[in-house]
Amino acid sequence: MQGVLGGLFLIFVGLGVLAVARQGWRSGELPAGARGLSSYRPRREEDPGAFHFFFLLYLAGGGAALVYGVLMLAGVVEPLPLR
Numbered sequence: 001m002q003g004v005l006g007g008l009f010l011i012f013v014g015l016g017v018l019a020v021a022r023q024g025w026r027s028g029e030l031p032a033g034a035r036g037l038s039s040y041r042p043r044r045e046e047d048p049g050a051f052h053f054f055f056l057l058y059l060a061g062g063g064a065a066l067v068y069g070v071l072m073l074a075g076v077v078e079p080l081p082l083r
Helices: 002-027 048-074
Strands: none
Touching (some): 002 048
């Protein structure tokens, strides 16, 4: 039961991260943390290097969570040790 819930959770998180990446690609702006007291949102036109770095980071993280969740549901990998 723990593997099913963990797998579904990872699939949900992975799809959410990929949705944020897609929305950021469409709008040209990605949330990327904080810079001091303000939020840091690199824009494609103003800072293309940072934008593409964070876009690839979102794709890699979301894709990894999605694939690991599917593999957990398939029984190929061990469930995450949740306590």
